[in-house]
Each structure stands twice: as structure tokens, then as C-alpha cells.
Amino acid sequence: MTAGTVFDIGYQRYTGPREGRARARLAVFKDGVRTALGLGRGARAKVLPWGFIGILVSVGLIMAMIAGAASRIVGAANVEQLNLPSHSDLYGITSIILFVFAAVVAPELLCRDRREGVIHLYLVRPLTGSDYIVARWAAFMVVMVAATWLPQFGLLVGLAMGAPAPVDYLREHWLDIPKFLAAGVAMAAYTTTLALLTASFTTRRAYASVFLVGLFVITTPFTTGLASEIGGTAGQWISMFNLTNIPVHVNDLIFGEVSEITEHAPAGAFSGAVLVSWYLAWTLVPGAVLWWRYRRLAP
Amino acid sequence: MTRHQTPVIRVDGVSRWFGSVVAVSDVTFEIRPGITGLLGPNGAGKTTLLRMMTGLAAVSHGTVTVFGEPARDNPPLYRRIGVMSEHETVYGFMRGREFVRMMGRLRGVADLDAAVDKAIGLVDLADAQHRPMGTYSRGMRQRMRLAATLVHDPEILILDEPLNGADPRQRVHFQRLLRQLAEEGRTIVLSSHILEEVEQVADTVLLIINGKLAASGGFRAIRAALNERPYHVRVICDEPRRLAAAVVTLGSVDAVNVDPDGAIVVLSRNVRDLQIELPRLAQAASISLRRVEPLDDSLESVFGYLVER
Amino acid sequence: MGSVYLLTLRQLFGRWRLVIMTVLAAMPVLVAALTLRSTSAPTVREFEAIVFSGMLAGSIAPLVVLAIATAAFANEIEDKTLANLTLSPIARWRIVVPKLLAAITIAGPFMAVSALVTSHLAFLGDVRATVAVTVSILVGVALYSSAFVWLGLVTTQAIGFGLLYIVLWEGFFSGFVSGVRMLSIRHYAIAWMHGLDQRRFAAGEHLSLGAVIVTSTIVFGGFLLLAIRRLRRMDVP
Numbered sequence: 001m002t003a004g005t006v007f008d009i010g011y012q013r014y015t016g017p018r019e020g021r022a023r024a025r026l027a028v029f030k031d032g033v034r035t036a037l038g039l040g041r042g043a044r045a046k047v048l049p050w051g052f053i054g055i056l057v058s059v060g061l062i063m064a065m066i067a068g069a070a071s072r073i074v075g076a077a078n079v080e081q082l083n084l085p086s087h088s089d090l091y092g093i094t095s096i097i098l099f100v101f102a103a104v105v106a107p108e109l110l111c112r113d114r115r116e117g118v119i120h121l122y123l124v125r126p127l128t129g130s131d132y133i134v135a136r137w138a139a140f141m142v143v144m145v146a147a148t149w150l151p152q153f154g155l156l157v158g159l160a161m162g163a164p165a166p167v168d169y170l171r172e173h174w175l176d177i178p179k180f181l182a183a184g185v186a187m188a189a190y191t192t193t194l195a196l197l198t199a200s201f202t203t204r205r206a207y208a209s210v211f212l213v214g215l216f217v218i219t220t221p222f223t224t225g226l227a228s229e230i231g232g233t234a235g236q237w238i239s240m241f242n243l244t245n246i247p248v249h250v251n252d253l254i255f256g257e258v259s260e261i262t263e264h265a266p267a268g269a270f271s272g273a274v275l276v277s278w279y280l281a282w283t284l285v286p287g288a289v290l291w292w293r294y295r296r297l298a299p
Numbered sequence: 300m301t302r303h304q305t306p307v308i309r310v311d312g313v314s315r316w317f318g319s320v321v322a323v324s325d326v327t328f329e330i331r332p333g334i335t336g337l338l339g340p341n342g343a344g345k346t347t348l349l350r351m352m353t354g355l356a357a358v359s360h361g362t363v364t365v366f367g368e369p370a371r372d373n374p375p376l377y378r379r380i381g382v383m384s385e386h387e388t389v390y391g392f393m394r395g396r397e398f399v400r401m402m403g404r405l406r407g408v409a410d411l412d413a414a415v416d417k418a419i420g421l422v423d424l425a426d427a428q429h430r431p432m433g434t435y436s437r438g439m440r441q442r443m444r445l446a447a448t449l450v451h452d453p454e455i456l457i458l459d460e461p462l463n464g465a466d467p468r469q470r471v472h473f474q475r476l477l478r479q480l481a482e483e484g485r486t487i488v489l490s491s492h493i494l495e496e497v498e499q500v501a502d503t504v505l506l507i508i509n510g511k512l513a514a515s516g517g518f519r520a521i522r523a524a525l526n527e528r529p530y531h532v533r534v535i536c537d538e539p540r541r542l543a544a545a546v547v548t549l550g551s552v553d554a555v556n557v558d559p560d561g562a563i564v565v566l567s568r569n570v571r572d573l574q575i576e577l578p579r580l581a582q583a584a585s586i587s588l589r590r591v592e593p594l595d596d597s598l599e600s601v602f603g604y605l606v607e608r
Numbered sequence: 609m610g611s612v613y614l615l616t617l618r619q620l621f622g623r624w625r626l627v628i629m630t631v632l633a634a635m636p637v638l639v640a641a642l643t644l645r646s647t648s649a650p651t652v653r654e655f656e657a658i659v660f661s662g663m664l665a666g667s668i669a670p671l672v673v674l675a676i677a678t679a680a681f682a683n684e685i686e687d688k689t690l691a692n693l694t695l696s697p698i699a700r701w702r703i704v705v706p707k708l709l710a711a712i713t714i715a716g717p718f719m720a721v722s723a724l725v726t727s728h729l730a731f732l733g734d735v736r737a738t739v740a741v742t743v744s745i746l747v748g749v750a751l752y753s754s755a756f757v758w759l760g761l762v763t764t765q766a767i768g769f770g771l772l773y774i775v776l777w778e779g780f781f782s783g784f785v786s787g788v789r790m791l792s793i794r795h796y797a798i799a800w801m802h803g804l805d806q807r808r809f810a811a812g813e814h815l816s817l818g819a820v821i822v823t824s825t826i827v828f829g830g831f832l833l834l835a836i837r838r839l840r841r842m843d844v845p
Contacts, residue, residue: 044765103771204683206679209768213671214632217671218632355694355844356843374696376697377696378697386689386691388688388689390615390618405693
């Protein structure tokens with residue numbers, strides 16, 4: 001008997017343009033970069049990531065200062081003989097810092113979303129699991145590449161300024177630039193992939209971080225000790241499992257000289273092809289596993 | 300029916316800010332035995348206020364006393380207070396009974412097993428008590444948490460949104476339980492953002508909006524105040540002035556304003572009748588209604604009105 | 609107190625965690641066993657430096673304790689269940705102390721057994737050296753636990769700062785700046801080793817045994833007091 005009435009209380013449909021998957025991927029990427037660097041989340045979130053980057057850049061600058069001081073003391077001509085640490089050594093020296101940085105920051109990108117259930121909100125959008133992980137990987141890769149390149153640029157600028165004629169220095173040593181850029185990418189790719197893979201196995205950030213650092217920090221003396229014990233080819237292969245050195249060997253190949261850190265590593269005796277393949281195995285296989293884990297996620 | 304007794308909880312000039320955000324602003328009230336409802340929209344500062352009352356959070360300014368003692372940094376007080384926070388997480392690996400038992404032991408309950416049985420009986424979870432809480436439904440978890448809050452027989456109960464996700468049957472059971480506990484002389488403070496929930500249980504109501512105390516007192520008095528205030532309904536049609544002239548004749552309408560943009564705003568204290576009469580009127584006058592929307596249908600604006608008074 | 613202790617034990621226990629800890633604890637033992645078999649044994653100094661200073665005290669013990677001790681409070685804060693404990697009429701120290709003891713109870717035995725077996729193998733049954741290593745690793749576990757329980761209470765980024773401390777402060781910088789050793793739990797543990805068995809573990813300057821006992825007590829007690837104070841003053845979620 002009573003007539004029903006429907007009130008239009010103002011709900012409006014969205015009639016503007018709707019963007020697709022590419023936009024979604026870009027959004028996840030941007031969010032990844034912001035989360036990793038603590039942007040838009042207050043001062044406390046920025047302390048760790050920017051602190052690490054600060055330390056990394058400082059190491060580069062300090063190395064430059066040491067080189068500058070040395071050249072002043074012994075004279076520019078004799079500096080070469082001192083064989084001071086330079087671009088080729090920087091990644092070896094800072095590798096542990098880079099790994100800890102990745103261990104602390106990477107879990108923020110993946111663990112939180114899975115723990116809070118937000119990942120399902122992402123997947124309901126025109127975004128597949130593989131889109132999500134590729135975007136997150138790219139985001140962290142960008143941050144890692146910045147973390148690896150910035151100290152090298154710091155070192156370069158420091159060395160150039162310290163040289164008597166900066167422009168000449170740059171002209172002589174410009175080949176260093178593409179070398180450290182490439183080595184930096186190799187370093188970053190390896191670290192990013194392993195860090196994200198570890199983070200994909202747990203929802204508590206803390207455990208991912210500690211496991212990752214443990215992996216790097218503990219395998220180093222373990223494999224070094226064992227390798228020098230056993231010696232020979234077996235020892236060389238054991239040394240290959242020193243996870244901190246894998247990308248540094250690639251770094252050595254790119255620069256054509258062995259860095260300080262890997263000088264005594266038995267694994268260095270292997271040919272370039274073996275070292276590069278090993279590196280690729282340790283980067284591509286984890287990458288594939290990571291991709292596969294996220295690909296089969298459904299909302 | 301509030302009995303005039305000595306206040307159990309005294310909040311005096313209390314403010315709390317986080318950096319530049321003021322969560323609670325200069326709030327003063329007293330709570331007596333019986334059931335007090337703390338009402339307000341989400342983000343109004345209810346939880347912060349409750350946390351300050353229980354000593355979980357510090358005050359930035361002002362004092363909070365419970366039974367005449369400071370609430371903060373006063374562990375012995377917790378023997379007499381039972382608190383149920385808004386967070387629903389429990390130790391998933393623990394069985395329900397174990398959890399209540401542990402809480403009882405921590406709070407120094409003497410005859411532990413009897414108290415645990417009684418508390419679990421009150422919330423009607425005796426058959427599920429031996430299962431791990433990770434297997435409970437949301438409602439069961441809330442009830443077991445309530446049992447843990449009651450196990451030490453506290454004189455004061457402070458419950459932050461206890462009915463989150465409760466189904467109607469649980470709601471009724473819970474209200475009955477609260478009434479029973481209050482009749483035994485306890486002081487119960489209950490927070491919620493849903494008017495109807497609190498309406499059925501609380502004797503006194505405290506309204507918090509934007510961190511300020513908007514109104515306090517008997518619920519019926521506040522409801523009456525709400526009824527006094529006319530609602531504003533905006534109507535967009537193709538012949539506003541003609542409609543306005545017709546609408547003014549309706550009994551349910553107090554006043555009509557015509558906006559410069561051609562919409563009319565109808566003030567009415569009886570929106571229910573207006574809902575029926577307006578379309579009939581429009582149809583009879585052959586005016587098509589394009590949009591009819593209430594301008595102040597939110598709890599917040601209602602309370603805002605109260606704040607302004 | 610017993611309830612909090614047992615609760616924390618259950619919270620910190622986990623199948624995977626136990627497996628990983630067993631693996632980690634076994635690693636130095638493996639190295640020691642393999643070293644014995646090989647013909648070209650390294651000097652005792654090298655072995656000590658790598659296995660004890662590097663692995664056990666330097667990386668395994670602090671990392672294991674970091675994961676466990678920070679979790680004692682950090683997990684409760686993250687899950688928002690800490691209020692269950694703080695809303696009890698018990699003194700705050702009765703909440704902090706059992707949590708700390710639980711962390712030590714879980715990490716301690718693993719590290720102690722690892723240290724015991726490794727040193728027994730490495731030093732060919734020398735009792736004094738074995739006791740020295742085991743005791744100092746236990747002291748290290750206690751000190752790290754105290755520090756990291758406090759850290760877990762103070763910040764949600766406890767792991768990040770803890771790692772910074774372990775890898776950068778104790779690892780990286782102590783290699784370059786010797787003054788860092790005065791402020792490094794790892795070096796206290798090594799000082800204990802040297803103090804208990806003067807024949808070995810002498811690698812650079814150490815605090816004397818008396819000094820390191822006092823320092824250890826201050827550090828352990830200091831972090832414990834800081835944690836209690838923090839629990840009293842913080843806003844519990």
C-alpha cells in the first residue's frame with residue numbers, strides 16, 4: 001500500500017577516464033620507492049634508509065680524502081704505486097653495508113603487505129601478482145642502484161677535486177665511469193633479488209632481515225675457513241659459496257683487476273665465464289622463484 | 300538511573316596532543332557507578348581518552364584519578380579495573396581457558412579455577428574453552444577477551460568498542476550481562492560510535508567530538524535536544540520557486556530557503572513524513588525532482604549543532 | 609612472573625626458528641671438526657680469530673640473540689597484546705625480567721652447546737679453554753639479550769638498528785678504530801675469553817678480567833633498568 005521512494009542522496013558515478021594496468025604497475029612502483037626511502041612517512045621512517053646511504057657516501061668520500069692526502073704526501077706520481085683502494089675496490093668494501101641496507105629495507109616492501117592483508121587489495125585491481133612483484137623489484141632496484149652509484153660518484157668527485165688538474169683526471173680516468181656503473185648494477189641486481197626473495201618467505205620483517213644478514217655475514221668466515229682448510233678445487237668451490245663475494249667477482253671482471261676483498265679468495269681462480277655464470281645463477285634463479293611465488297597469488 | 304554517589308573516576312582538564320595534533324582537548328567529567336557510554340564519531344578521541352583513564356597513555360595536561368589515586372604508573376590499581384581494548388588480537392596458540400587463567404593469575408585472583416569457570420560461564424563459552432583461540436570466530440574472541448576482563452571481578456570495567464562485529468544475538472546477551480554487572484554496583488564505561496548500541500544500555504552518556512566534550516548527561520535529554528533541531532534537506536528541481544510555495548504548506552516543514560543557484564533548502568523536524576509528502580506534492584504539481592539530499596545527516600553535524608549551542 | 613616467563617617462551621618458540629638456530633649453532637662445530645681432520649691445521653691464532661671472534665662471538669651469537677630478544681617485546685607491541693601484561697597489578701620489573709630470562713633461556717643453550725663442542729674439538733679437550741669459551745659466549749648472550757630486549761621496547765625498527773650496531777659498529781668500525789672495543793659487547797665477550805684463559809685469545813688490547821666483569825655487570829644491569837623505565841613511561845598500544 002505504501003509507495004516506496006528512493007532518494008538520490010548524491011552518489012555520483014565516476015565518469016572520468018579510467019587508466020589500466022600500466023598505471024597500476026607504475027603506482028606500485030612509485031609506492032615501493034617511497035616506502036623504501038621513508039618518503040611521506042615522517043622523520044623516523046627516514047632515519048635508517050638515509051642513514052645507510054649517508055654512511056655509504058661517506059665511505060666513498062673518505063676514500064677520496066685518503067687518496068688526496070696520500071698524493072699530497074708522496075706526490076702525485078707515486079700515488080699509483082701505493083695501490084690505494086679505488087673505484088674497483090669500493091663495492092668489495094661496502095658490500096656488507098649494502099647487504100645490511102637491503103636486509104633492513106627490502107622486507108618493508110613485501111612483508112607488510114602480506115601481513116596486513118593489503119596484498120589482496122592490490123590484486124583485486126587490474127594488477128596481477130607478477131605485475132606487483134615486478135613493480136616492487138624495479139622500485140627496490142632503483143633504490144639499490146642509487147645506493148651503489150652515489151658513493152662511486154662521491155669518490156669520483158673527491159678524486160677529481162684532489163687531483164692537480166681535475167679535468168685531466170676525468171679525461172684520463174673516464175673509463176672508470178661505465179665500469180662502476182655496470183658493476184653497480186650487477187651488485188644491485190644480486191642484492192635486490194636475494195633480499196626480496198627472503199622477504200617473500202615470511203611476514204615478519206624482523207626475521208627476514210636477520211636471516212638475510214645472517215646468510216651473508218655467517219657464510220663469509222665459514223666458507224673462508226673451510227676453503228683454506230680443504231684447499232684445492234674443492235676449496236675453490238666452497239669459496240664460491242661465500243655469498244658476499246659473488247657480485248664482487250663480477251666487479252673484478254669488469255674492472256679487470258682483483259679488488260682487495262677478493263684477493264685471497266680461492267674462487268678467484270676460476271675463469272671469468274664460470275664466475276659470471278655463477279653470478280647469473282644466483283641472481284636469475286632466485287628471481288625466477290620470486291616471480292613464481294607471486295605469480296600464483298590470487299585475490 | 301544514576302545514583303548520586305561519589306565519583307569513581309575523575310577526569311580534570313585533561314588534554315593530549317601528539318606533536319601538533321590535538322587528540323583530546325580540555326575534557327572534564329566525573330564517572331559514577333552504573334553504565335556510562337562514551338559516544339562520538341570515529342577519530343573523536345574516545346580511545347585516547349579511555350587509554351588515559353586506564354593509565355595506558357600519559358596525559359599531556361590535566362589529571363586523571365581513579366578511586367582517588369592517579370591512574371598512571373599505579374600498577375596496584377589494576378586489581379580493581381578490568382580493561383578491554385579495541386585491539387582484537389589474541390595469542391592464537393593459547394586455548395581460551397588458558398588465556399583467561401593466565402590473566403587471572405597475573406591479576407592475583409585467589410580461587411583461580413572457580414573464577415575462571417565463572418567468567419567463562421558469564422560469556423557462555425564453556426564448550427569452546429579448550430580450543431586454541433586461533434580457531435575462534437571473531438565474536439568468540441571478543442567474548443573470551445571479555446571473560447579475561449571479568450575474571451578478577453573488577454569494580455570498574457572499561458570497554459573500548461566491545462561490540463565490534465558482534466551479531467544481534469551476542470549484542471542482546473552482552474547488554475543483559477552489562478546490566479547485571481552494573482546492578483551489582485560496578486562502574487562500567489563503554490565506548491562506541493553507534494548511537495543505538497549505547498542507547499539501550501547506558502544511563503549516562505558522554506559525547507566526544509574532535510577531542511572535546513560536546514554533551515554529557517542523561518541520554519533522553521540529549522535525544523530530546525536532537526529532536527528540537529530541524530534537518531536541512533536540499534531539493535533540486537526544475538521549478539524551485541513554485542515547489543517552494545507548495546512545500547511551505549506541508550505540515551512537516553518548518554521553513555523553506557531558496558538558494559541563489561536555484562536549489563531550495565527545506566527545514567523540517569519530521570523527515571519521515573517529508574519523505575512521503577514531498578514526492579506526492581511534486582507529482583501533483585507536475586514538477587520533476589532532480590535531487591533530494593539531506594545536508595546534515597551525519598552524527599558529526601548533529602553533535603556539531605550541540606557544540607554550537 | 610612465571611606466567612610471563614612461560615608465555616614468552618611459547619611466543620619465541622617456533623619450529624622454523626629452532627631449525628635455523630640449530631643449523632647456525634652447528635656451523636662452528638663443523639668447521640672445528642673439519643679443521644681437525646685436515647693436515648694443514650691453521651695456527652691457533654687464526655682459528656681463534658676466524659671461528660671464535662668472527663663466527664661465534666662476532667656474528668652468530670649477536671644475530672641469533674637479536675632475532676630472539678627484540679621479539680620478546682617487539683612482537684607484543686606489533687600484535688598489540690602488550691597491554692594484557694601491563695594492565696596487571698604487578699611491578700613493571702616483574703614483566704621485563706621474565707621476558708629477558710626467557711630470551712636468554714632460548715638463545716643461551718644453543719650458543720653454549722655450540723661453544724662447548726667447538727672449543728672441545730678445537731682445543732683437543734683442554735678443559736680450561738673450553739670453559740673460557742663457553743662462559744664468555746654465555747656472558748655475550750646475556751649482554752646482547754639485555755641490550756636487544758631494551759631495543760625492542762624502544763623502537764619498531766629494532767632489527768634495523770640492531771643490525772647497524774652488529775655489522776657496522778662491532779664489525780666494520782672496530783676494524784678501523786680501536787676505541788670502539790671499549791663499547792662493544794662482542795669485545796667484552798672476547799675479553800672474558802682472554803681473561804679466563806690467558807694463554808689464548810690475545811688479539812690486541814683487552815680489558816682485564818676484573819674490568820670486564822664490572823663492565824658487563826653495568827651493561828647488563830643498565831639495559832635492564834632502561835627497559836623497566838621505558839615500560840613505565842611509554843604509551844602501551
